[in-house]
Amino acid sequence: MPEAILNDISHRRYNPLRGSWILVSPHRTKRPWQGQQEKPGTIELPQYDAKCYLCPGNQRASGDTNPNYDSTFVFVNDYSAVKEVQEEYTNPNAEGSLEDSLLVAQAEKGKCYVLTFSKRHDLTLADMSPNEIVKVVQMWTDIYAAHLSPDSPLAGLKKTGFVPPRSPGDDGARVQDQYRYMQIFENKGSAMGCSNPHPHGQIWMQTSLPEEPAAEMEQLRKYKREKGTHLLVDYAKLETEKEERIVFENDGFLVVCPWWATWPFEVMVLPRRHARALVDLNEKEQAQLAEAIAEVTRRYDNLFETSFPYSMGIHQAPLEGSEEEIECSSLHFHFYPPLLRSATVRKFLVGYEMLGEPQRDITPEQAASRLRGCGGKLYRKKLA
Amino acid sequence: MPEAILNDISHRRYNPLRGSWILVSPHRTKRPWQGQQEKPGTIELPQYDAKCYLCPGNQRASGDTNPNYDSTFVFVNDYSAVKEVQEEYTNPNAEGSLEDSLLVAQAEKGKCYVLTFSKRHDLTLADMSPNEIVKVVQMWTDIYAAHLSPDSPLAGLKKTGFVPPRSPGDDGARVQDQYRYMQIFENKGSAMGCSNPHPHGQIWMQTSLPEEPAAEMEQLRKYKREKGTHLLVDYAKLETEKEERIVFENDGFLVVCPWWATWPFEVMVLPRRHARALVDLNEKEQAQLAEAIAEVTRRYDNLFETSFPYSMGIHQAPLEGSEEEIECSSLHFHFYPPLLRSATVRKFLVGYEMLGEPQRDITPEQAASRLRGCGGKLYRKKLA
Numbered sequence: 179m180p181e182a183i184l185n186d187i188s189h190r191r192y193n194p195l196r197g198s199w200i201l202v203s204p205h206r207t208k209r210p211w212q213g214q215q216e217k218p219g220t221i222e223l224p225q226y227d228a229k230c231y232l233c234p235g236n237q238r239a240s241g242d243t244n245p246n247y248d249s250t251f252v253f254v255n256d257y258s259a260v261k262e263v264q265e266e267y268t269n270p271n272a273e274g275s276l277e278d279s280l281l282v283a284q285a286e287k288g289k290c291y292v293l294t295f296s297k298r299h300d301l302t303l304a305d306m307s308p309n310e311i312v313k314v315v316q317m318w319t320d321i322y323a324a325h326l327s328p329d330s331p332l333a334g335l336k337k338t339g340f341v342p343p344r345s346p347g348d349d350g351a352r353v354q355d356q357y358r359y360m361q362i363f364e365n366k367g368s369a370m371g372c373s374n375p376h377p378h379g380q381i382w383m384q385t386s387l388p389e390e391p392a393a394e395m396e397q398l399r400k401y402k403r404e405k406g407t408h409l410l411v412d413y414a415k416l417e418t419e420k421e422e423r424i425v426f427e428n429d430g431f432l433v434v435c436p437w438w439a440t441w442p443f444e445v446m447v448l449p450r451r452h453a454r455a456l457v458d459l460n461e462k463e464q465a466q467l468a469e470a471i472a473e474v475t476r477r478y479d480n481l482f483e484t485s486f487p488y489s490m491g492i493h494q495a496p497l498e499g500s501e502e503e504i505e506c507s508s509l510h511f512h513f514y515p516p517l518l519r520s521a522t523v524r525k526f527l528v529g530y531e532m533l534g535e536p537q538r539d540i541t542p543e544q545a546a547s548r549l550r551g552c553g554g555k556l557y558r559k560k561l562a
Numbered sequence: 563m564p565e566a567i568l569n570d571i572s573h574r575r576y577n578p579l580r581g582s583w584i585l586v587s588p589h590r591t592k593r594p595w596q597g598q599q600e601k602p603g604t605i606e607l608p609q610y611d612a613k614c615y616l617c618p619g620n621q622r623a624s625g626d627t628n629p630n631y632d633s634t635f636v637f638v639n640d641y642s643a644v645k646e647v648q649e650e651y652t653n654p655n656a657e658g659s660l661e662d663s664l665l666v667a668q669a670e671k672g673k674c675y676v677l678t679f680s681k682r683h684d685l686t687l688a689d690m691s692p693n694e695i696v697k698v699v700q701m702w703t704d705i706y707a708a709h710l711s712p713d714s715p716l717a718g719l720k721k722t723g724f725v726p727p728r729s730p731g732d733d734g735a736r737v738q739d740q741y742r743y744m745q746i747f748e749n750k751g752s753a754m755g756c757s758n759p760h761p762h763g764q765i766w767m768q769t770s771l772p773e774e775p776a777a778e779m780e781q782l783r784k785y786k787r788e789k790g791t792h793l794l795v796d797y798a799k800l801e802t803e804k805e806e807r808i809v810f811e812n813d814g815f816l817v818v819c820p821w822w823a824t825w826p827f828e829v830m831v832l833p834r835r836h837a838r839a840l841v842d843l844n845e846k847e848q849a850q851l852a853e854a855i856a857e858v859t860r861r862y863d864n865l866f867e868t869s870f871p872y873s874m875g876i877h878q879a880p881l882e883g884s885e886e887e888i889e890c891s892s893l894h895f896h897f898y899p900p901l902l903r904s905a906t907v908r909k910f911l912v913g914y915e916m917l918g919e920p921q922r923d924i925t926p927e928q929a930a931s932r933l934r935g936c937g938g939k940l941y942r943k944k945l946a
């Protein structure tokens with residue numbers, strides 16, 4: 179049994195999805211912690227907050243007023259990191275100059291949305307039922323579908339009534355840009371840079387394929403070419419057999435602490451069959467996915483009896499790409515939570531981790547076993 | 563002038579040292595911040611703390627007592643992440659099995675030191691004079707020299723009386739391991755996971771070359787092969803000409819906010835001539851390096867009038883490697899500080915940054931100009 183050894187010695191594990199290594203030091207949680215304590219996640223909140231820019235009916239920084247929405251609501255981020263309209267820029271092309279090889283830049287266009295998960299200011303995904311979460315899954319799917327390149331093999335798979343909201347100042351005359359990639363994500367909790375507890379996520383689209391999905395694409399493509407099968411489908415099969423890192427499973431999805439997890443209680447949500455993107459899921463699978471998300475977030479909160487901070491997001495096929503790129507893409511969710519020992523003590527990925535390589539203390543097997551053990555009802559009363 | 567455009571539009575910049583991209587969104591600092599506030603760095607501390615495990619004469623967790631040292635003191639970390647003696651482990655070799663390609667691990671041995679920078683509990687590098695810091699530079703050099711492979715072209719360049727401290731339980735009978743790589747770093751401030759304000763850094767040695775130095779090595783080697791010159795020497799020349807990102811310079815060293823900086827006030831400290839490692843520096847250069855470190859840390863503290871948190875570390879030639887690997891290596895320091903707007907508001911590299919790619923708000927040129935402007939005396943009285 180490797181487990182017995184791996185629980186005890188320091189070792190490196192390989193992440194075949196990114197093509198990189200992490201250092202695991204299982205004995206290291208024995209050291210006492212005298213460092214920074216986090217504020218435990220806020221739990222007592224009003225159902226409606228007149229000062230929240232996400233609550234239904236409230237006014238935002240842009241001056242726009244939110245509709246009286248029920249579950250989800252999408253708008254263009256008032257402080258977008260990438261924008262639709264801007265000047266062009268590429269490096270002055272003085273071929274062979276030092277500047278040309280050492281100071282390289284390219285303009286990047288894009289569009290950023292904010293998406294609320296519920297009209298209720300005081301809820302989180304952990305408080306919501308799979309039936310409520312499925313509406314978020316459907317909205318993610320609609321937004322993704324609406325921005326697919328017409329040339330993508332995925333285009334037209336889902337019919338959607340979703341009309342992309344316009345940026346302030348956009349009167350609709352301009353032809354909308356086609357973007358290469360869409361990143362859907364959620365930052366939850368102030369420890370993860372979230373500044374508003376109203377349950378919401380973000381969606382950034384841009385003209386380039388960013389670093390992380392590009393690294394994964396490279397690895398998925400290589401594996402497909404070499405073995406003829408899909409890396410993440412094979413991985414889901416292997417984890418189902420091994421039963422060592424599974425947190426939760428249903429017929430369609432698997433929740434695992436991956437072999438190569440970096441964050442203490444990091445998990446991946448994986449479909450059992452090959453799905454390239456959200457639009458590949460049927461209704462039943464959407465419900466199974468919603469159940470998996472409910473299970474992850476509730477177990478997280480139960481683990482240290484706190485509103486568990488995390489960043490989570492979806493990797494899937496790019497909006498625009500070659501047929502091979504689309505076909506080798508595999509839909510999956512990453513959850514990256516920072517807490518390590520308690521509601522107030524996190525793992526810092528700092529000096530060695532920034533300059534050397536990611537390092538973790540408990541093993542993914544130990545993390546999975548603890549998350550497996552804290553299913554059941556949410557530790558706090560539902561606020562419904 | 564590209565600057566005028568780059569200050570205004572979102573763009574990606576290429577990092578030739580790592581071979582990766584970052585997203586820059588200069589307009590983005592306009593958004594209001596309602597999120598987490600950091601505790602400003604502690605400044606009022608006693609010169610000696612009886613409960614500190616680093617102060618001279620105090621007892622540590624291991625039971626050992628610190629000597630009455632004056633400036634620096636090195637010991638084996640009582641909670642080392644990698645250890646000298648442990649069981650071996652490599653993947654069960656069932657060739658062609660899924661397990662063999664998806665669950666890959668290797669045992670990792672190593673040794674971790676803690677190094678104090680001063681006997682004074684209440685000082686930081688920012689409070690110390692170049693004359694005091696040079697002792698730290700010399701101790702880093704000694705420790706590095708003492709662990710070089712006897713086969714390295716760098717071996718024997720510096721004579722040192724330094725005797726590596728032993729791990730608890732090591733009676734000296736065992737032959738010491740030869741390690742591949744040494745990471746010297748400092749985590750400063752509780753925001754960067756540091757749990758003891760006594761000025762100190764860490765040194766981790768290990769049998770593998772970790773991810774970050776491996777990525778840099780790849781890029782440095784490629785550049786050397788293609789152009790025949792050293793990437794970082796060329797880069798230092800270019801920055802000296804451009805004068806757009808320089809924070810401080812003396813005859814031997816340059817402090818710049820690199821073109822590709824990720825953290826808001828990230829800087830690199832670069833020698834002007836090619837140096838493979840600390841042992842390549844002569845006494846004059848050690849003093850120039852100490853001055854550069856003093857300038858960075860003092861300017862950091864002056865910027866927001868606080869004890870500025872950061873992680874910093876040294877990249878240089880591996881302890882053991884091929885001649886080409888050693889020759890193409892370039893000594894340099896990275897400083898990664900999290901603060902963005904004030905003593906209490908940091909940049910969070912979270913959702914998009916973890917799942918997409920690193921993203922920054924102010925440009926490196928803006929950061930450099932602000933750091934250039936806050937030289938001079940330390941804003942608070944020296945505690946001497």
Ligand SMILES: O=P(O)(O)O[C@H]1O[C@H](CO)[C@@H](O)[C@H](O)[C@H]1O
Pocket residue numbers: 525526527528529530531537749754755756757
């Ligand atoms: O070794 P320390 O100071 O206890 O711990 C700190 O630095 C280490 C190396 O960067 C990190 O792994 C830890 O998460 C951090 O808290």
Ligand SMILES: O=P(O)(O)O[C@H]1O[C@H](CO)[C@@H](O)[C@H](O)[C@H]1O
Pocket residue numbers: 365370371372373909910911912913914915921
């Ligand atoms: O967009 P927000 O929620 O204001 O900001 C948060 O998420 C962004 C995307 O991960 C990060 O760039 C910011 O640093 C973080 O504070």
